[in-house]
Amino acid sequence: MKRIVLIIGGGIAAYKCLDLIRRLRERGIGVRAVLTRAAQEFVTPLSVGALTNDRVFTDLFDLDDEREIGHVRLSREADLIVVAPATADLLARMAQGHANDLATAVLLATDKLVLVAPAMNPRMWHHPATRRNVRQLEADGIQFIGPEAGEMAERGEAGVGRLSEVPKLVERIEAMLETAERASSSGSSKRAAQKPLSGRHVLVTSGPTHEAIDPVRFIGNRSSGKQGHAIAAAAAALGARVTLISGPVALPDPDGVEVRHVVTAQEMLEAVQQTIPADIAVFAAAVADWRVASPGTGKIKKSAGTSAPKLELVENPDILKTVAKRAPSRPALVIGFAAETDAVVEHAVEKRKTKGADWIVANDVSSARGVFGGDANSVHLVTAAGVESWPPMSKVEVAEALMVRAAQHLLSSQIAV
Numbered sequence: 151m152k153r154i155v156l157i158i159g160g161g162i163a164a165y166k167c168l169d170l171i172r173r174l175r176e177r178g179i180g181v182r183a184v185l186t187r188a189a190q191e192f193v194t195p196l197s198v199g200a201l202t203n204d205r206v207f208t209d210l211f212d213l214d215d216e217r218e219i220g221h222v223r224l225s226r227e228a229d230l231i232v233v234a235p236a237t238a239d240l241l242a243r244m245a246q247g248h249a250n251d252l253a254t255a256v257l258l259a260t261d262k263l264v265l266v267a268p269a270m271n272p273r274m275w276h277h278p279a280t281r282r283n284v285r286q287l288e289a290d291g292i293q294f295i296g297p298e299a300g301e302m303a304e305r306g307e308a309g310v311g312r313l314s315e316v317p318k319l320v321e322r323i324e325a326m327l328e329t330a331e332r333a334s335s336s337g338s339s340k341r342a343a344q345k346p347l348s349g350r351h352v353l354v355t356s357g358p359t360h361e362a363i364d365p366v367r368f369i370g371n372r373s374s375g376k377q378g379h380a381i382a383a384a385a386a387a388l389g390a391r392v393t394l395i396s397g398p399v400a401l402p403d404p405d406g407v408e409v410r411h412v413v414t415a416q417e418m419l420e421a422v423q424q425t426i427p428a429d430i431a432v433f434a435a436a437v438a439d440w441r442v443a444s445p446g447t448g449k450i451k452k453s454a455g456t457s458a459p460k461l462e463l464v465e466n467p468d469i470l471k472t473v474a475k476r477a478p479s480r481p482a483l484v485i486g487f488a489a490e491t492d493a494v495v496e497h498a499v500e501k502r503k504t505k506g507a508d509w510i511v512a513n514d515v516s517s518a519r520g521v522f523g524g525d526a527n528s529v530h531l532v533t534a535a536g537v538e539s540w541p542p543m544s545k546v547e548v549a550e551a552l553m554v555r556a557a558q559h560l561l562s563s564q565i566a567v
């Protein structure tokens with residue numbers, strides 16, 4: 151029998167765990183429950199124990215427990231650790247590596263996969279401290295489900311903060327139990343299981359394109375390639391096979407990534423088409439919208455008395471749209487970038503629809519932000535579910551958070567490797 155340790159935090163949504171336990175047990179999954187001190191204010195160990203049909207664990211210093219079944223053994227005997235609901239405080243303690251109660255001691259001692267289902271007031275969820283803690287935990291390999299948008303228990307409150315619904319939790323727990331089983335039967339460690347993109351192929355475009363005016367001049371843009379290159383490196387660090395298609399940049403090729411260097415939009419499209427199939431395609435390159443219809447074959451000369459040459463421009467191929475609308479072999483997750491100088495979110499929401507992308511990462515590239523060429527980025531993630539505004543981060547942090555989210559998306563949509 152598969153077995154999870156369910157850590158119940160002290161939030162108003164703790165009562166939903168009673169239903170979660172019932173649904174898991176119906177599916178033949180054993181549940182051992184750990185209640186925080188605060189959780190016992192919301193649900194009693196008696197009702198939880200009646201549903202788990204097992205002892206309920208509450209105290210780190212229960213000597214009997216330490217002899218019989220302490221925190222290390224609790225973790226060792228589980229296939230997966232689930233924290234639901236995870237309070238803001240519990241996330242903070244986890245991110246800091248505390249072990250000052252049974253819940254955090256189990257979480258720090260475990261070598262098993264951990265799934266966290268947060269639930270809290272939307273202002274707590276959006277607070278920079280919670281955002282920081284979530285980012286840290288994601289970087290530590292902890293997986294998240296929710297929270298969802300909707301009405302809060304407090305009258306008149308709405309926003310992102312609701313515990314994911316029980317059927318969704320059950321589905322994700324079953325998927326993660328399968329991942330854990332695959333990892334242990336193939337003899338790979340938790341480390342391998344924590345490489346959630348292993349077996350996946352990720353395609354990333356990065357940098358600008360240069361469109362020739364003549365052999366020495368070109369139309370280009372200020373993209374440095376830092377964000378796209380960081381995404382390729384982050385995907386590789388999560389175990390993916392990565393193909394990076396890069397326009398002309400001054401950056402070294404990231405380690406562990408196959409890089410194809412191109413110059414023009416047409417070359418970039420060709421390289422993308424040759425690279426597909428891919429599970430995830432991320433279009434971070436700033437592709438020139440137009441190219442010169444007939445570039446000069448020799449250097450266009452400036453001579454006295456002649457007027458400036460007139461350049462006729464033609465539209466370049468739309469690489470994002472071509473791939474997003476491609477059938478067959480459309481990548482399971484197509485992510486575009488929108489660099490805007492005004493109405494950033496509105497344009498990104500529109501772009502997601504017109505291009506057929508799954509997600510758009512929108513960033514404000516007005517010169518005051520210093521995004522082009524800089525190391526920091528402030529982005530909004532636009533998905534079918536809505537818009538998330540991420541706090542300012544480094545481009546490396548944006549890349550890591552984006553790839554963790556992409557991996558979780560593939561896992562939750564159960565796309566077979």
Ligand SMILES: Cc1cc2nc3c(=O)[nH]c(=O)nc-3n(C[C@H](O)[C@H](O)[C@H](O)COP(=O)(O)O)c2cc1C
Nearest residue numbers: 159160161162163186188189237238239240269270
């Ligand atoms: C009525 C009430 C409801 C609460 N609901 C939540 C909640 O939904 N999410 C949350 O993060 N904290 C909530 N809290 C605050 C936590 O109970 C508090 O931070 C506690 O220290 C969490 O402990 P734990 O993380 O060990 O379970 C609530 C507190 C009260 C009094």
